[in-house]
Amino acid sequence: MVELKLSNKEAYYQQTLENIPSKTPFSEFWRKFKKQKLAFVAFFFVIALILLAFIGPFITPYDITEPDYENVLSGPSAEHWAGTDAYGRDIFSRVLAGTQISLYVGLTSVLLGAIGGTFLGIVAGYYGKRIDSIIMRICDVLLAFPGILLAIGIIAILGPGLGNVIIAVAIFSVPMFARIVRSSTLAVKSTLYIEATKSIGTRPKRIIWKHIFPGTVSSIIVYFTMRIGSAILTAASLSFLGLGAQPPSPEWGAMLSGGRDYLNMAPHVTIFPGLAIFVTVLAFNLLGDGLRDALDPKIKE
Amino acid sequence: MLRFLGKRLLQIIPILILVSIFIFLFVHMIPGDPARLVAGEDATIEDVELVRKELGLDKPITEQYITYMKNLFQGDFGKSLKTNRDVSYEIGERFMPTFWLTVWSMSWAVVAGLIIGVISATKRNKWQDYLGMFGAVSGLSLPSFWLGLMLIQLFAVTLGWLPSGGMDSWKSYILPAFTLGTGVAAVVARFTRSSLMDVLKEDYIRTGRSKGLNERRITWGHGLRNAMIPVVTMTGLQFGFLLGGSVVIESVFSWPGLGKLLIDSVAYRDYPVIQAEMLIFALEFILINLVVDLLYGILNPQIRYE
Numbered sequence: 001m002v003e004l005k006l007s008n009k010e011a012y013y014q015q016t017l018e019n020i021p022s023k024t025p026f027s028e029f030w031r032k033f034k035k036q037k038l039a040f041v042a043f044f045f046v047i048a049l050i051l052l053a054f055i056g057p058f059i060t061p062y063d064i065t066e067p068d069y070e071n072v073l074s075g076p077s078a079e080h081w082a083g084t085d086a087y088g089r090d091i092f093s094r095v096l097a098g099t100q101i102s103l104y105v106g107l108t109s110v111l112l113g114a115i116g117g118t119f120l121g122i123v124a125g126y127y128g129k130r131i132d133s134i135i136m137r138i139c140d141v142l143l144a145f146p147g148i149l150l151a152i153g154i155i156a157i158l159g160p161g162l163g164n165v166i167i168a169v170a171i172f173s174v175p176m177f178a179r180i181v182r183s184s185t186l187a188v189k190s191t192l193y194i195e196a197t198k199s200i201g202t203r204p205k206r207i208i209w210k211h212i213f214p215g216t217v218s219s220i221i222v223y224f225t226m227r228i229g230s231a232i233l234t235a236a237s238l239s240f241l242g243l244g245a246q247p248p249s250p251e252w253g254a255m256l257s258g259g260r261d262y263l264n265m266a267p268h269v270t271i272f273p274g275l276a277i278f279v280t281v282l283a284f285n286l287l288g289d290g291l292r293d294a295l296d297p298k299i300k301e
Numbered sequence: 302m303l304r305f306l307g308k309r310l311l312q313i314i315p316i317l318i319l320v321s322i323f324i325f326l327f328v329h330m331i332p333g334d335p336a337r338l339v340a341g342e343d344a345t346i347e348d349v350e351l352v353r354k355e356l357g358l359d360k361p362i363t364e365q366y367i368t369y370m371k372n373l374f375q376g377d378f379g380k381s382l383k384t385n386r387d388v389s390y391e392i393g394e395r396f397m398p399t400f401w402l403t404v405w406s407m408s409w410a411v412v413a414g415l416i417i418g419v420i421s422a423t424k425r426n427k428w429q430d431y432l433g434m435f436g437a438v439s440g441l442s443l444p445s446f447w448l449g450l451m452l453i454q455l456f457a458v459t460l461g462w463l464p465s466g467g468m469d470s471w472k473s474y475i476l477p478a479f480t481l482g483t484g485v486a487a488v489v490a491r492f493t494r495s496s497l498m499d500v501l502k503e504d505y506i507r508t509g510r511s512k513g514l515n516e517r518r519i520t521w522g523h524g525l526r527n528a529m530i531p532v533v534t535m536t537g538l539q540f541g542f543l544l545g546g547s548v549v550i551e552s553v554f555s556w557p558g559l560g561k562l563l564i565d566s567v568a569y570r571d572y573p574v575i576q577a578e579m580l581i582f583a584l585e586f587i588l589i590n591l592v593v594d595l596l597y598g599i600l601n602p603q604i605r606y607e
Contacts, residue, residue, distance in 0.1 A: 278442055
């Protein structure tokens, strides 16, 4: 009763509406997702970003590598919307071209991490016992190197470069996916229908693919989206530290690192690539939050 | 409580051993010959062999590990390839600056995060909530190195109020600690909000209200106290995030700490230093998690008997 008294009429009607079952799981998801206005906007922004990643390098108003010594470090103007860098290159063009790199690094590294982590998580959760404790101890060891440190350690072994950044960020995502997938595998495994499937003699491989894996997909999707933002941030940080993409690459973190020396005279060289990172990561984070609320409210952070 | 403490201590021993093996193998995972790496690019074959003997790299790998562990317990991490001084000396010098930086960052981040989280939870779906949560998700999305550079530009270059780097006075702490703590404050705010909202739905809160307790007492006294349990665990994990973040922030603010040393060492391929730093960071993180676990046991007596 208190609930009713606290909420207004509108919320009450909405609650009643929520109880009407919809047709498919997808339409149910879509209905919940559409209600998250910010996430909905972020969803279209992410689609625009992905399109930009494909066409970005072809629509740049200026050449992104050709120096122009007449226009060194000039501020934002009608010709150069975001100004030019220390070599006179148009920053707006370079930021456009850089979208591809950041999205590519973010998506591939998290995808690799998700594949590895899902495999390990399902195996650990389904088979349990020895194999579970071995896999989980390995994850504990990897997680003992917090945040970007594991990635830096891996780069120290493999050497700097964008490809190695992808590997480093992927390895860093593996234990987290493994833990999440393991716990949802355990939840699915203990349900009655899995017991029923086992009792009719279905082979483990089939149980895993047909029943366990689909049961873990929603938490994988949510976590996948939530990880992309931080993967892009980590990759940009590594490039900023000189461990990732190297100049003259228009990678945003590397551009920022290059602009650092001219911060006094030309802050725009640093401002625009940073804004690009911020807006991109923000879009993925908002999308991840919305997906979480619509798909799997149990996952937090 | 003692049994709980003992159990937790026993649980971290295998992790510590595995971490030490992982770090020991670290140098062996680098493609190429570690002895040549230490001896330098243009060393003769004889020199390389000498270095191999000196480092014990010609012995079986299990024996090498045992020697490595023996040395570790004596505080011997080897010598830096760059400065030729003891690694323990290099690290000892830089431990405290990083320690204080993380402590100050954590302090403001937890206080700010809790306040924002509580306001958001109690003003649910009002403008304060939207502002707080949008601020939090922005805080999570900000590249910390960019935020740091922008703050330097504003407060050090344009206004001249604060130093742009180094560690000279208490003023030097303000910008780096603020930058480093932003992400943590954001996570704490989000987590406090959701945890407190869950607690405020509980029966005992309703009982409190029906008894006529004022809202402030309910939120801070009964609500937050119970909401704190998961928040404490989350905050402990965030310490790891801070340790990692310090590497980036120290480079931005030329902070004379472990993070800057790590980046310099990676650039120089100073493997003994990198190895020791990874160990220190992992140890610190494992110990903090242990402390958080114990705190959790104090806050929530249930957990002790599981």
